[in-house]
Amino acid sequence: MNQPIRSLEARYYTDPGVFAQECEGVLARTWQFACHGGSIGKPGEYTTFEIAGESIFAIRGRDGKVRAFYNVCQHRAHQLVQGAGRTKLITCPYHAWTYDWEGKMKGGPNIRAVAGFDTSDVCLTEVRTEEFLGFIFVNLDEDAEPMEFWYPNARAQLEEWVPNYKHIRPLEWVEIPERCNWKVSVENYSECYHCMLNHHTFSTGVVQPATYDIQPQGYCLRHTTECQNLDKMTYEIHSGFKHWDEYSSWFLWPMFSFQVYPGNVLNTYHWRAINADNVVVWRGWYSVGGEESAAVRKLALQDRETTVEEDIRLVESVYRGLKSRGYRPGPLVVDPACGVNSEHSILSLQRWMREAVDGPCASEPRTRSGARRADSSDFTKRRRT
Ligand code: FES
Numbered sequence: 001m002n003q004p005i006r007s008l009e010a011r012y013y014t015d016p017g018v019f020a021q022e023c024e025g026v027l028a029r030t031w032q033f034a035c036h037g038g039s040i041g042k043p044g045e046y047t048t049f050e051i052a053g054e055s056i057f058a059i060r061g062r063d064g065k066v067r068a069f070y071n072v073c074q075h076r077a078h079q080l081v082q083g084a085g086r087t088k089l090i091t092c093p094y095h096a097w098t099y100d101w102e103g104k105m106k107g108g109p110n111i112r113a114v115a116g117f118d119t120s121d122v123c124l125t126e127v128r129t130e131e132f133l134g135f136i137f138v139n140l141d142e143d144a145e146p147m148e149f150w151y152p153n154a155r156a157q158l159e160e161w162v163p164n165y166k167h168i169r170p171l172e173w174v175e176i177p178e179r180c181n182w183k184v185s186v187e188n189y190s191e192c193y194h195c196m197l198n199h200h201t202f203s204t205g206v207v208q209p210a211t212y213d214i215q216p217q218g219y220c221l222r223h224t225t226e227c228q229n230l231d232k233m234t235y236e237i238h239s240g241f242k243h244w245d246e247y248s249s250w251f252l253w254p255m256f257s258f259q260v261y262p263g264n265v266l267n268t269y270h271w272r273a274i275n276a277d278n279v280v281v282w283r284g285w286y287s288v289g290g291e292e293s294a295a296v297r298k299l300a301l302q303d304r305e306t307t308v309e310e311d312i313r314l315v316e317s318v319y320r321g322l323k324s325r326g327y328r329p330g331p332l333v334v335d336p337a338c339g340v341n342s343e344h345s346i347l348s349l350q351r352w353m354r355e356a357v358d359g360p361c362a363s364e365p366r367t368r369s370g371a372r373r374a375d376s377s378d379f380t381k382r383r384r385t
């Protein structure tokens with residue numbers, strides 16, 4: 001007889017050794033959010049961020065393209081830039097070697113005294129970047145497959161759901177520290193089995209639980225649902241675009257999600273793992289041109305006071321439980337018909353989490369970078385009629 005599939009063992013979440021392995025491995029080999037392209041809109045504008053323990057900076061070039069580099073001087077390894085700003089040349093604070101926006105060395109004090117020194121031999125170490133809906137993502141794996149491979153069709157779908165994506169800019173970032181492992185928070189985001197009991201506003205005022213489902217789309221988990229009671233929402237919902245009366249989200253493994261509220265309002269989740277025991281979730285809210293918007297502010301506040309607050313209590317309790325000697329991993333509730341009360345999405349997620357630590361299952365087809373070939377046949381959607 002088939003046995004139910006059990007949840008991951010607690011050590012995957014609580015063991016600092018597993019976290020160290022993830023920093024070296026999965027976080028350095030997957031697409032990671034860097035910044036919104038609008039925050040470095042002009043040539044020479046840059047911003048720094050951290051990926052898998054590495055300091056990286058992204059800078060817009062003369063050609064309008066955003067490039068990302070390891071934040072390390074190619075002379076004797078001093079850090080080049082901090083925070084964000086605009087610069088004509090990147091000048092290292094240690095001995096003033098300079099680099100242009102494309103990472104090429106331009107000069108340095110007294111280098112002509114060195115016979116055979118050719119500045120064209122020196123350039124910053126570039127990191128793979130992709131612009132996705134105006135957001136900049138980086139991947140420390142030089143051989144990484146493009147985002148379209150990892151998250152098939154997500155870009156085209158989002159362009160339809162967020163028709164003004166070329167004009168939106170960040171308006172507000174809400175920072176939410178959670179005392180739990182990042183995977184606990186990501187799992188909580190990726191199932192709605194807990195919604196009816198814990199998210200009254202969300203499940204009675206936004207989504208129609210009977211129509212909620214989450215399906216894998218490559219390494220993306222796509223949430224879809226019809227909406228209800230839109231007239232009770234605290235913000236004015238514009239109905240001018242296709243999908244205006246829907247809610248949908250695209251979780252991009254491992255740490256980012258695009259979410260669209262009714263009225264085509266885009267917002268994002270970015271999980272930033274601090275260590276095995278702590279994660280900070282950055283909720284991003286956007287408006288056209290980054291201009292003040294009472295509707296977006298209201299929605300951000302409503303979200304913070306309801307769903308976010310409710311989830312903090314859940315994930316922190318789960319993490320305390322995972323540290324208990326009394327916990328034995330329980331069976332996942334995987335309904336072959338999928339739907340809101342099924343944890344089939346957790347099954348996908350935990351497989352990716354397990355692979356990230358133990359390596360991929362030998363029988364699975366592989367890409368040149370070693371990733372399991374993405375497919376959408378993980379779960380055949382069989383709705384009850
Ligand atoms: S380390 Fe950067 S100029 Fe020397």
Ligand SMILES: [Fe+2]
Binds near residue numbers: 188189195199307
């Ligand atoms: Fe939740």
